[in-house]
Amino acid sequence: MLRMLQRLVASDRAMRAVGLVAGPFHPWHPDVRRDPYPTWRRLRETAPLVRVRLLGAWATGRYALAERILRDPAFSTDRNGVPMVDRMRRATRDAPELQSLFDENLLMIDGPRHARQRGLVGKAFTPRRVERLRGRIEAIVDELLDRVAGAGRMEVMRDLARPLPGIVIGELLGTPAADREVLLRWSEELVELLDPLSGREGIAPPRRATAAASAYFRRLLAERRAAPRDDLLSAMLAADEAGESLSESELISLCTLVLAAGHETTVNLIGSAVLLLLRHPDQRRRLQDDPSLLPSAVEECLRFEPPVQITDRAVVAPCELGGVALRPGEIVAVVIAAANRDPERFPDPERFDVARCGERHLSFGLGSHFCLGASLARIETELALGGLLRRFPDFAGGAEPAGWRRSAILRGPTAVPIALGAAKPVRRTGAESAA
Numbered sequence: 001m002l003r004m005l006q007r008l009v010a011s012d013r014a015m016r017a018v019g020l021v022a023g024p025f026h027p028w029h030p031d032v033r034r035d036p037y038p039t040w041r042r043l044r045e046t047a048p049l050v051r052v053r054l055l056g057a058w059a060t061g062r063y064a065l066a067e068r069i070l071r072d073p074a075f076s077t078d079r080n081g082v083p084m085v086d087r088m089r090r091a092t093r094d095a096p097e098l099q100s101l102f103d104e105n106l107l108m109i110d111g112p113r114h115a116r117q118r119g120l121v122g123k124a125f126t127p128r129r130v131e132r133l134r135g136r137i138e139a140i141v142d143e144l145l146d147r148v149a150g151a152g153r154m155e156v157m158r159d160l161a162r163p164l165p166g167i168v169i170g171e172l173l174g175t176p177a178a179d180r181e182v183l184l185r186w187s188e189e190l191v192e193l194l195d196p197l198s199g200r201e202g203i204a205p206p207r208r209a210t211a212a213a214s215a216y217f218r219r220l221l222a223e224r225r226a227a228p229r230d231d232l233l234s235a236m237l238a239a240d241e242a243g244e245s246l247s248e249s250e251l252i253s254l255c256t257l258v259l260a261a262g263h264e265t266t267v268n269l270i271g272s273a274v275l276l277l278l279r280h281p282d283q284r285r286r287l288q289d290d291p292s293l294l295p296s297a298v299e300e301c302l303r304f305e306p307p308v309q310i311t312d313r314a315v316v317a318p319c320e321l322g323g324v325a326l327r328p329g330e331i332v333a334v335v336i337a338a339a340n341r342d343p344e345r346f347p348d349p350e351r352f353d354v355a356r357c358g359e360r361h362l363s364f365g366l367g368s369h370f371c372l373g374a375s376l377a378r379i380e381t382e383l384a385l386g387g388l389l390r391r392f393p394d395f396a397g398g399a400e401p402a403g404w405r406r407s408a409i410l411r412g413p414t415a416v417p418i419a420l421g422a423a424k425p426v427r428r429t430g431a432e433s434a435a
């Protein structure tokens with residue numbers, strides 16, 4: 001998810017120098033933020049591979065090409081040697097904390113280095129550990145809904161979509177509940193790095209947040225080393241493969257990545273999912289009549305409104321793609337949100353259908369960098385949506401949110417106010433409190 005980081009790490013002045021902020025392709029324009037899909041459609045229909053001159057990159061909105069780029073080792077997440085990235089690196093020489101985050105970050109490395117780190121973190125982040133959280137997530141959803149039940153209304157982002165992934169990721173990592181707010185603030189500041197033009201202060205907030213989060217996790221890791229617990233931090237410290245373990249800086253970079261990736265994306269998915277049900281009352285009724293459709297409804301929300309709209313890769317070996325000869329050092333943007341609506345892969349792709357099955361969407365990526373937290377995000381969204389529909393079956397709200405995030409990479413509503421209607425009794429599972 002942090003793919004665009006290195007290229008985008010720069011002051012606004014440097015961004016202007018590479019031509020990112022002007023011209024016809026303007027992903028930050030309010031109309032495009034409100035509805036980027038006509039733009040993605042144009043991209044998909046123009047050609048397999050389109051040169052976006054102002055981005056200094058190629059882009060594809062076609063599923064087949066996206067699939068190849070994400071799987072083919074000729075396209076890498078390691079962008080050392082890409083001329084524009086090297087220029088950006090020089091522009092951030094004075095921010096060593098950011099540089100080290102990029103150099104070792106799971107999302108920024110490839111080949112054997114990536115396989116080793118991914119293998120080690122996979123030993124800690126097991127499907128069993130995630131599945132064990134199901135009951136606890138259900139209890140947190142119920143408690144968050146209890147808090148708003150009396151008021152008869154809620155703002156979905158503030159009251160459910162934002163707190164839920166924050167609590168879950170904190171409990172999974174093993175960070176104290178008292179630190180929750182500060183961790184969420186760091187996570188929000190960190191992802192501004194993905195898209196510095198979306199913020200007002202350039203790279204200052206992500207830089208502050210990275211330094212603070214690094215110091216925080218260094219301290220917490222020392223505590224867990226001395227006294228391990230049943231949490232992800234301790235499990236990552238213990239992960240060992242053929243005598244190899246994760247280094248201190250790899251651990252810090254992983255904790256920071258899991259914190260930001262685990263929070264900023266799931267928030268958007270939950271918010272967009274509620275909005276999609278408000279916009280499609282027939283599909284909502286279908287889901288209410290048959291709750292066994294919840295898992296496929298979550299997949300359809302992921303396909304229809306991907307929280308991560310774009311990722312990209314650097315070309316590392318000469319190759320041909322969509323009739324274009326690509327040279328090492330070039331960048332190709334994969335517009336996930338366009339590929340997910342490619343009619344070549346998805347019949348009637350503009351139709352939102354909670355029972356759709358078949359071709360897999362690309363919202364969690366593909367190949368070696370496939371999202372580590374996909375099953376966690378799925379469980380959280382399923383339980384949040386399921387809880388809301390069960391407790392407040394008549395909830396109602398407008399089809400337009402108060403606004404959309406300004407980021408061109410991460411998509412989600414800023415606020416979704418709803419009236420709750422009559423409440424149904426809560427089904428308790430006996431798990432502890434969310435507070």
Ligand code: HEM
Nearest residue numbers: 001106107261262265266269311364365369371372373377
């Ligand atoms: C709806 C929620 C989520 C979405 C849409 C999402 C999306 C993605 C995507 C598209 C990638 C691949 C990027 C690429 O190949 O360029 C990715 C990777 C990753 N995600 Fe997620 N993610 C979500 C939730 C989570 C959660 C909950 C966690 C952790 C708890 C997480 C951790 C990661 C990590 C660590 C990677 C890097 C994997 C690697 O490079 O090997 N994500 N995610």
